[in-house]
Amino acid sequence: MAVFWPRLIIAAILMTIEGAALGALAYLIQPLFDDLFSASNMVGVGWVALAIAGVFGLRAVAGFGQRLIVVSIGLKVTTSLQSRLLQHLLSLDLAYFRSTPPGALIERVRGDTLALQGLAATTVMSLGRDTITFASLLTVMLINDWRWTLLALIGLPLLVLPMLGLQRYIRATTAASREAAARLSTQLDEIFHGIQSIKLNRLERHETGRFDGEVRHFLREALRAQRGLAANPALIDLIAAAGFVAVLYYGGAQIIAGEKSVGQFMSFFTALALIFDPLRRLSNIAGQVQAGVASLARLYEVLEARATILPPTTPQKLQTGDIRFEDVHFSYGDTAVLNGLSFTAALGKTTAIVGPSGAGKTTIFGLLTRLVDADQGRITIGGQPVDGLELDGLRDGVAMVGQETALFDATIAENIRLGRLDATPDAVRAAADAASVTEFADAMPLGLDTPVGPRGSALSGGQRQRVTIARAMLKAAPILLLDEPTSALDARSEQLVQEALTRLSAGRTTLVIAHRLSTIRDADLIVVIDRGRVIEQGTHAELMAMNGAYARLEALQSAGLMPLL
Ligand SMILES: Nc1ncnc2c1ncn2[C@@H]1O[C@H](COP(=O)(O)OP(=O)(O)O)[C@@H](O)[C@H]1O
Numbered sequence: 001m002a003v004f005w006p007r008l009i010i011a012a013i014l015m016t017i018e019g020a021a022l023g024a025l026a027y028l029i030q031p032l033f034d035d036l037f038s039a040s041n042m043v044g045v046g047w048v049a050l051a052i053a054g055v056f057g058l059r060a061v062a063g064f065g066q067r068l069i070v071v072s073i074g075l076k077v078t079t080s081l082q083s084r085l086l087q088h089l090l091s092l093d094l095a096y097f098r099s100t101p102p103g104a105l106i107e108r109v110r111g112d113t114l115a116l117q118g119l120a121a122t123t124v125m126s127l128g129r130d131t132i133t134f135a136s137l138l139t140v141m142l143i144n145d146w147r148w149t150l151l152a153l154i155g156l157p158l159l160v161l162p163m164l165g166l167q168r169y170i171r172a173t174t175a176a177s178r179e180a181a182a183r184l185s186t187q188l189d190e191i192f193h194g195i196q197s198i199k200l201n202r203l204e205r206h207e208t209g210r211f212d213g214e215v216r217h218f219l220r221e222a223l224r225a226q227r228g229l230a231a232n233p234a235l236i237d238l239i240a241a242a243g244f245v246a247v248l249y250y251g252g253a254q255i256i257a258g259e260k261s262v263g264q265f266m267s268f269f270t271a272l273a274l275i276f277d278p279l280r281r282l283s284n285i286a287g288q289v290q291a292g293v294a295s296l297a298r299l300y301e302v303l304e305a306r307a308t309i310l311p312p313t314t315p316q317k318l319q320t321g322d323i324r325f326e327d328v329h330f331s332y333g334d335t336a337v338l339n340g341l342s343f344t345a346a347l348g349k350t351t352a353i354v355g356p357s358g359a360g361k362t363t364i365f366g367l368l369t370r371l372v373d374a375d376q377g378r379i380t381i382g383g384q385p386v387d388g389l390e391l392d393g394l395r396d397g398v399a400m401v402g403q404e405t406a407l408f409d410a411t412i413a414e415n416i417r418l419g420r421l422d423a424t425p426d427a428v429r430a431a432a433d434a435a436s437v438t439e440f441a442d443a444m445p446l447g448l449d450t451p452v453g454p455r456g457s458a459l460s461g462g463q464r465q466r467v468t469i470a471r472a473m474l475k476a477a478p479i480l481l482l483d484e485p486t487s488a489l490d491a492r493s494e495q496l497v498q499e500a501l502t503r504l505s506a507g508r509t510t511l512v513i514a515h516r517l518s519t520i521r522d523a524d525l526i527v528v529i530d531r532g533r534v535i536e537q538g539t540h541a542e543l544m545a546m547n548g549a550y551a552r553l554e555a556l557q558s559a560g561l562m563p564l565l
């Protein structure tokens with residue numbers, strides 16, 4: 001902020017010039033009528049005309065300059081605020097993003113900062129320029145006749161109470177309209193992300209209808225807010241009318257009686273006519289500040305959110321070793337997900353996790369990487385609890401191929417490089433080779449430089465998955481987490497990827513969540529979980545001998561029934 005002071009001072013000087021110009025204009029009217037017109041002094045009239053032209057020229061330059069300065073400062077502050085907001089948002093827990101829709105966040109980072117900037121710029125301009133204009137015109141009025149001035153403006157104090165009421169109304173309605181804007185953005189975001197199911201289920205009309213409903217809601221709220229903002233100037237106009245009438249009667253009588261000159265009256269009337277315009281804007285400042293406060297409050301809500309998953313005060317370095325879950329409990333709100341989960345994934349070995357959908361398998365990966373923290377129990381790597389480790393080190397030590405689309409709107413190569421930003425092009429290509437990415441990429445005209453489209457939409461599900469596998473290959477972390485890595489693949493790609501994964505998992509501590517027994521069979525340990533706890537564990541042979549849940553699954557899959565446990 002401090003860097004803006006010199007420019008703000010220049011802006012203030014320019015505003016003073018701009019504001020004083022109108023005072024000078026009103027002041028010049030009096031000699032025009034009293035001394036020059038009556039004396040038929042055309043040369044004098046010419047000089048006054050020149051002076052008025054000069055005043056307006058100066059006003060134009062000053063107005064242009066100060067507007068430019070104020071708006072550019074506003075833009076700089078807003079854009080840096082946007083960057084700061086994003087930086088802060090990225091430090092927050094995953095849970096925050098799960099509970100706040102992306103559209104609403106976008107609306108805060110973009111919409112609220114822009115609303116704030118627009119209001120701040122007009123407020124600063126108004127405060128500077130309009131106060132000076134008001135003061136200069138008031139001076140001209142007082143020079144002419146203080147009684148007239150009093151008469152003209154006596155109604156102003158009457159406005160204080162209604163305006164105070166309006167402030168509260170404006171603040172509330174603006175907050176509601178910003179909230180409605182956030183809902184609009186949320187809905188748009190969901191529509192565009194869900195475009196495929198919308199088309200397939202022919203929901204276009206339904207979605208448009210839903211959107212129309214939200215638009216109407218937004219419109220209602222926005223209009224209410226604008227009504228509040230528009231009421232201020234209207235109040236001023238009422239007072240203005242009363243002022244004009246009073247001065248016209250009282251002053252007119254004085255002129256007819258010969259006590260005052262026409263020039264004085266014209267000069268005063270010009271000043272009076274001009275003074276209500278800045279006054280109207282000044283009266284709006286309080287309203288605009290209230291509207292700004294509504295946006296600011298929403299931004300503060302974001303800035304005040306705090307991450308709960310933090311690095312420990314004395315963080316340990318990640319050591320390689322067994323991964324151990326000991327009596328881990330975890331719930332999302334009231335929904336218990338893990339209920340005393342215990343198992344050990346041995347160093348350098350592959351551990352498969354099998355269980356029905358919703359059993360808590362993916363949650364295990366979230367806990368291990370500290371996307372979420374356990375409510376109870378211990379999770380350790382090499383004997384060290386994960387919440388005692390450096391957070392960066394922990395995340396560096398884990399490569400994950402997840403279920404969620406993890407591609408960004410960039411090229412295939414750039415998406416792979418996200419695994420290790422400083423990787424050489426050769427290393428990227430090697431990873432692409434190993435994950436069978438080159439196999440399909442080389443058939444594309446641009447090869448690895450082919451753009452993948454928003455969220456990878458230009459690739460097939462299997463291709464996307466192979467790109468994320470290549471990314472994990474490039475990351476070459478000691479711990480590998482695979483969440484149904486071959487679920488999106490056809491039989492042939494599955495085989496290719498399976499081979500790639502076998503190469504990748506060699507020597508790394510690997511946890512793989514899988515449904516297909518072909519993926520699981522060779523694992524060093526198979527952990528079967530159900531409703532958040534381990535119900536069976538052992539090698540394939542041991543579990544078959546046990547003749548329990550796993551054996552039943554095997555029987556069904558061998559019969560070609562492919563149940564997803
Ligand atoms: N962000 C969330 N908020 C609330 N509940 C969740 C969330 N993520 C997952 N769950 C619930 O936790 C349970 C386990 O989820 P998950 O670990 O993804 O299961 P899966 O074994 O299919 O991978 C599910 O019942 C799911 O509804």
Ligand SMILES: [Mg+2]
Nearest residue numbers: 361362363403
């Ligand atoms: Mg899952």
